[in-house]
Amino acid sequence: MLFRSLSKASYIIVLCFFFLPVFGQNIKPKAGDTTDITDSTVVHRDPIMVKSYTGRQFNQGAIFNPVDKLSGKMPGLTITHPGGDPNQVASISIRGQASLFGNTSPLFVVDGVMLDNCAQFQNIPPDEIASCTILKDASATAIYGMRGANGVIIVTTKKGKKGQPVVSYDGLVAAASQSKYYDLLNASEYRTAIGGNASFYDKGANTNWQKAIARTAIQQQNSLSVSGGSNTITYLGGVDYQDQQGIIQNNGKKQLGLRFSGELKALADKLDVKAGIQYVNTKRELTDYANFSYVFNDPPTYPVKNPDGSYYAFSDFDLANPVEHINQEALGDKEHLTLINGSVDYSIIRDLKIGLLASVDMNKMHSSGYIPAFPVEGDVSLSGTANENTHLYNANIHINYDKTLGKSTLNLLAAFEYGDHSYYSDYAFSSGSKGFYNQEYKLTSFIAQAAYNYNDLFFATVTLREDQSAVFRPDQHGYFPSLSLAYKFKNDILANADWINDMKLRAGYGLTGNSTDQLGNPMPRWEEMHGANIGLDFSLFNGTLSGDINYFNNQTKDLLIPYPVPSPPFVNSTLLANAGSLTNKGLEVYLSGQIISGKKLNWTVDGQITFITTNVGDLFGQHAFNGQTYNLSTTQVPVGYAEGRGLSSGPIEFFKTGYSPYVFYLPHYTGVDAEGNQTFDGKTIQQNANPQGHYIDPAPKFNYGVTNSFDYGNWNLSFALRGVYGQKIFNNTLLNIETITRLPGNNVTKEALTNGIKDAPVASDLWLEGASFLRMDNIALGYSFRNVSFANSLRVFIAANNLFVITGYRGLDPEIQTIRGTGGNLLFNGNLNGSTNQPYIDTNYSGQAYYPVARTFSLGVNISLK
Numbered sequence: 001m002l003f004r005s006l007s008k009a010s011y012i013i014v015l016c017f018f019f020l021p022v023f024g025q026n027i028k029p030k031a032g033d034t035t036d037i038t039d040s041t042v043v044h045r046d047p048i049m050v051k052s053y054t055g056r057q058f059n060q061g062a063i064f065n066p067v068d069k070l071s072g073k074m075p076g077l078t079i080t081h082p083g084g085d086p087n088q089v090a091s092i093s094i095r096g097q098a099s100l101f102g103n104t105s106p107l108f109v110v111d112g113v114m115l116d117n118c119a120q121f122q123n124i125p126p127d128e129i130a131s132c133t134i135l136k137d138a139s140a141t142a143i144y145g146m147r148g149a150n151g152v153i154i155v156t157t158k159k160g161k162k163g164q165p166v167v168s169y170d171g172l173v174a175a176a177s178q179s180k181y182y183d184l185l186n187a188s189e190y191r192t193a194i195g196g197n198a199s200f201y202d203k204g205a206n207t208n209w210q211k212a213i214a215r216t217a218i219q220q221q222n223s224l225s226v227s228g229g230s231n232t233i234t235y236l237g238g239v240d241y242q243d244q245q246g247i248i249q250n251n252g253k254k255q256l257g258l259r260f261s262g263e264l265k266a267l268a269d270k271l272d273v274k275a276g277i278q279y280v281n282t283k284r285e286l287t288d289y290a291n292f293s294y295v296f297n298d299p300p301t302y303p304v305k306n307p308d309g310s311y312y313a314f315s316d317f318d319l320a321n322p323v324e325h326i327n328q329e330a331l332g333d334k335e336h337l338t339l340i341n342g343s344v345d346y347s348i349i350r351d352l353k354i355g356l357l358a359s360v361d362m363n364k365m366h367s368s369g370y371i372p373a374f375p376v377e378g379d380v381s382l383s384g385t386a387n388e389n390t391h392l393y394n395a396n397i398h399i400n401y402d403k404t405l406g407k408s409t410l411n412l413l414a415a416f417e418y419g420d421h422s423y424y425s426d427y428a429f430s431s432g433s434k435g436f437y438n439q440e441y442k443l444t445s446f447i448a449q450a451a452y453n454y455n456d457l458f459f460a461t462v463t464l465r466e467d468q469s470a471v472f473r474p475d476q477h478g479y480f481p482s483l484s485l486a487y488k489f490k491n492d493i494l495a496n497a498d499w500i501n502d503m504k505l506r507a508g509y510g511l512t513g514n515s516t517d518q519l520g521n522p523m524p525r526w527e528e529m530h531g532a533n534i535g536l537d538f539s540l541f542n543g544t545l546s547g548d549i550n551y552f553n554n555q556t557k558d559l560l561i562p563y564p565v566p567s568p569p570f571v572n573s574t575l576l577a578n579a580g581s582l583t584n585k586g587l588e589v590y591l592s593g594q595i596i597s598g599k600k601l602n603w604t605v606d607g608q609i610t611f612i613t614t615n616v617g618d619l620f621g622q623h624a625f626n627g628q629t630y631n632l633s634t635t636q637v638p639v640g641y642a643e644g645r646g647l648s649s650g651p652i653e654f655f656k657t658g659y660s661p662y663v664f665y666l667p668h669y670t671g672v673d674a675e676g677n678q679t680f681d682g683k684t685i686q687q688n689a690n691p692q693g694h695y696i697d698p699a700p701k702f703n704y705g706v707t708n709s710f711d712y713g714n715w716n717l718s719f720a721l722r723g724v725y726g727q728k729i730f731n732n733t734l735l736n737i738e739t740i741t742r743l744p745g746n747n748v749t750k751e752a753l754t755n756g757i758k759d760a761p762v763a764s765d766l767w768l769e770g771a772s773f774l775r776m777d778n779i780a781l782g783y784s785f786r787n788v789s790f791a792n793s794l795r796v797f798i799a800a801n802n803l804f805v806i807t808g809y810r811g812l813d814p815e816i817q818t819i820r821g822t823g824g825n826l827l828f829n830g831n832l833n834g835s836t837n838q839p840y841i842d843t844n845y846s847g848q849a850y851y852p853v854a855r856t857f858s859l860g861v862n863i864s865l866k
Contacts, residue, residue: 052131052132052133052134053069053070053074053131053132053133053134054132056709056718057073057606058070058073058129059071059720059778060780061172061779061780061800061856061858062174062221062799062801062856062858063126063801064086064242064244064253065081065122066121066125066129066155067081067118067122068126069126069132070132071705071722071777072608072704072707072721072722073606073608073705073707075550075588075589075608076094076095076136076550076586076612077092077134077136078091078092078094078610078703078818079091079092080092080815080816080817080818081815082815082817082834082837083834083850083852084246084247084852084853085246085248085251085834086244086246086252086284087246087251087253087285087286087833088833088834088835089122089833089835090118090122091818092105092106092118093105093150094106094134094136094150094153095554095612096584096586096614097584097661097819098149098150098556098582099150099514099527099559100559100560100561100580100582100637100655100661101559101562101576101820102514102527102560103150104150104819104820105118106118106150106153107144107148107150107151107152108120108121108153108155109152109154109155110124110157110339111155111156111157111261111276111278111339111341112341112343113339113361114359114361114392115392116361116390116392116421120337120361120363121153123255123280123335123337124257124278125223125242125257127170127221127240128158128223128259128278129155129157129158130156130157131155132154133153133154133156134151134152134153135148135151135152135154136552137484137508137510137550138508138509138510138530138532138554139461139463139482139483139509139510139531139533140152140508140510141510141512142463142480142481142510142511142512143447143463143482144512145445145465145466145467145478145512146443146469146480146512146526147513148480148512149513149514149528149529149556150514157259158227158236159234159236159261159263160227160229160235160236160261160262160263161228161229161234162229162230162231162234163228163229164228165227165228166226166227166228166864167224167225167226167865168223168224168226169225169861169862169865170222170223170861170862171220171222171223171860172220172221172859172860173219173858173859173860174218174220174221174857174858174859175216175217175856175857175858176216176217176245176854176855176856176857177214177216177217178211178853179805179813179852179854179855180812180813180852180853181208181210181211182210182296182733182737182812184208184300184747184748185300185747185749185750185753186206186208187205187207187301188206189750190299190301193743193744194744197743198301198744200744201299201301201302203299203302204301204303205300205302206300207300209295209296209323210295210852212295212304213322213323213326214247214248214852215249216247217244217252217854218245219243219244219856221240221242221244222241223238224239224240225237225238226238232264232266233263233264234262235260235262236259236261236262237259237260238257238258238259239256239258239259240255240256240258240259241256241257242254246287246851247852248851248852249323249327250285250287250327250329251285251286252284253282253283253284253285254282254283256280256281257280257281258278258279258280259276260277261274261276261277262274263275267346270346270347271344271345271346271347272343272344272345272346273342273343273345274341274342274343275341276341278338278339278340279336279337279338280335280338281334281337282334282337283332283333283334284333284334285332286331286827286833287326288325288326288331288828288830289830289831289833289834289847289849289851290831290847290849291320291322291325291326292844293844293849294321294325295322296736296737296746296747297318297742298746299744299745299746300747302314302321304321304323304324312324313375313376314376315374316745318746319745319746328372328374329372330369331369331370331827331830332369333366333367334365334367335365336362336363336364336365337362337363338360338361339359339360339361339362340360341358341359341360342357351403352402353399353400353401354400355397355400356396356397357395357397358394358395359392359393359395360394361390361392361393362389362392363388363389364388364389365387365388365389366387367385367386367388368383368385368827369382369385369827369828370383381430382431382828383429383430384427384429384828385428386425386426386428386827387425387426387427388423388424389422389423389424389425390421390422390424391420391421391422391423392419392421393419394418394419394420395417395418395419396415396416396417397415397416398413398414399413400412401413407454407455408452409452409454410450410453411450412449412450412451413448413451414447414448414449415447415448416444416445416446416447417443417444417446418442418444418445419443419444420440420443421440421441421442422440423438423439424436424438424439425437429828441469443468443469444467444468445465445466447463447464448464448465449461449464450462457488457492458487458488459484459485459487459488459506460483460484461482461483461484462481463482463483463510464479464480464481464482465479465480465481466479466480467480469515478513479511480512480513481510482508482509482510482511483509484507484508484509485506485507486504486505486506487506488504489503489504490502490503499541500539500540501539501543502537502539503536503538504536504537506534506536506537507533507534507535508533509530509532509533510530510531511528511530511531513526513528513529514527514529526578527558527559527560527578529557530554530555530556531553532552533550533552533553534550534551536549544593544594544597545591545592545593545594546593547590547591547592548588548590549588549589549590550587551586551588552584553583553584554583554584555582555583555584556581556583557581558579558580559578559579559582559619560577560578561577561578561579561580561619561632561637561655562576562637563575563577563579563621563623563632563633563634564634565630565632569625569626569628570625575623577621577623577632579620579621579622579623579632580616580617580620581616581617582614582616582661583615584612586610586611588608588610588611589608589609589610590606590607590608591605591607591608592605592607600712600713601710601712602709602710602711603708604708604709605706605707605708606706606707606709607704607705607706608704609702609703609704610703610704611702612699613660614660614699615658616656616658616659616660618657619635619636619655620632620633635657636654636656636657637654637656638651638653639651639655639662639838639839640652640653640654640664640730640838640840640841641841642730642735642841643736643845643848644735644736644761644843645761646760646761647761647763648846651665652666652763653730653838653839653840653841656695659697661699661839662818662839663695663696663698664698664728664765664768664840665693665696666693666730666763666764666765666768667680667691667694667762667764667765668680668691668694669764669766672757676756676757676759677758677759678757678762678766680762680764684759685759694765696728696765697728698727698728698730698768698840699727700724700725700726702725703722703724703725704723704724704725705720705721705722705723705777706720707719707721708720714784714785716783716784717779718780719779719780720776720777720778721774721776721777722774723772723773723774724771725772726772727770727818728771728840729809729814729816729841729842730763730768730769730841730842731767731768731810731811731842732763732767732841732842732843733842733844733850734751734767735767736845737749737752738752739752739757739760739761740753741758741760741761769809769810769811770808771807771808771809772807772808773805773807773809773814774806775804776803776804776805778799778800778801779799779803780797781797782795782796782797782798783795783796789866790865791863791864791865791866792865793863793864794863795861795862796859796861796862797859797860798857798859798860799857799858799859799860800856800857800858801856801858802855802856803855811842811850812850812853813853815853816840816841816842817834817837817838817839817840818839821834821836821837831847831848834849834850836848837849837850
């Protein structure tokens, strides 16, 4: 089956491996080449807008999702992993939000393979990753054209090195548990609160439903590799296995990864051939997030099971046995991710190199689900299956000319790239419902780049990319230029400043595009992001203090927005069209300091802070249809709703001109009257049924991260802190469960008995809570054994992840979804991994819910055998 799936790319791969030019001089490539072909682009070794992370710079401990290795490490990079669900897709953004309804995730490139979406990257075992290079600025990402608007993360997996074969193993075992619970009434408190109704609701139990569905999750991670080689051939083969139980019963992820990479250098190093294949098999046990609402609703006097061991069955509005549901439902995915890459580069003459590159990204997912017939809940079972297949074939031919003349170095790159993307999905349910969807588009691109370096003093890079796409409509062309400049003061006017080791001023401008919406569908027209950046890099006091400062100003035009239109002539009353604008401005600061540097003790601190302001610009535009031009106009677009009985009729969150995305519009709570009725601007709902709202921005003022690393002899200790300041979250969960009117049918928090509110819930700014936080992301203590007879290196460690969080937010955790989610599931239109949760709204109703956050302790070993 694998070889059949490769039919479209097989000829490209064969050509890539067997393309051997038979001409050229026997001259080795020059030492000091300033570029490195990693995919269709050039990554500069003296980068202007690039920063890379490797090894101990990554986060430590029980890291099962590869993006968590970078969380809090880099200014401008925001990684949000709300909840502890092993199957949840983390939200990732670089320098804020470049789109409203379009794709907001950066492009991931793994060993030259451009991945279809960020969910695929999060399937890659984290131990395979050797380094991550982040392209943030538009002048660096413009070379990716219509896929570069959200930034680019270039990932290099571990490769073999010349020498004797080396066997390496990295492994850990961990235990995870829920880190926080809501303070709901226990059975005794509940009986007292409901008074005369106790006889009806009292079933004789004392059940903590939050803990009834939870468990201590045992997790393991293992990575084994063999590498080695000679001066001409290097190789690495490896296998990865992880078993990550979820802290909720019947939930988890098992993953098996296989990989092989090799490199051949021949013809006096003129020929460089690279190849790699990676296969990841992921099996998921999913949980329906709708079951979490039962946890907060069910009376604590109801038992989990009957005396005979069967589940105690009960049902009412949003009321059922969550332990029974979670354990009896069978919801799962099986995913098969295959990445193949191959490249050939050949030095025709000393200064001229030609190359081919081909890559394949295949992802197949089969979902199946069975919901049994629960007693007293209708007694009707439901089953279904779904399939999703994505294929991305990409190839390019590139030529590179690198010439040094005196003090000047010139590098020229020209490339032609071809990509073929296809997506297919189908579903079928026992109810008789079924359907399918099929989509394919092709992309051809021409790339030209010129990089100039004068005496390691002045740098300039100019790039132009043309993209041409056919997506079942007339071909589209996009032109994406960029310019970056840099000047090294240290090599000129600051040459005599002994305390300055390096200082470089740089600036850049670029145009990039965004070609897909949040679901991966092609847009009517590409969104365009115009980005400008100015920055300063420095190293002072013999490298004791180093860092960089960046100011950026990005503007997205031709935003994809749903507009109201007349029907007829339009088929639907809402039209997705490209109009409007969005701006992102920000300041990034990164500092690294060597606080202590001694023979035995070393202490290094790395810190970063990012300030970003995002504003929705105009929401106006035009659309041509059947020979007539229609003006498109809206002042705001509703995007978020309060959830709960009687609350979901009106939106509370909007995209609005002049405000940041997801701005709230809420009435101002001013207290309660003598009867316990809430007042809004001094009036009750009875006095004013529609109180005026106020716009409130929930976006954080800044986010930051600090990492401390200590080395003392054979010991090493590192811990990473990460925080957000100024963020606000609408605590919809407390709005529901901190309301005394829920009694006696549902449980409430202890606060509901004392907050003085006696009337029905109302969405207001009372529930828009400050959610600033400081989190101990991870801490690890390790010991490295020296002079071990059987190993080149041996290290053991203990670690903790999410050790504590300091916050004033009253929910389970202040880190929730802040952009539109990705990675949904076709089964039953259900929320099976939190992907459909609303940004900045912490709710637990009708499928909208948050999986509890986990605290994890682990014990591990890193060993490289001789």
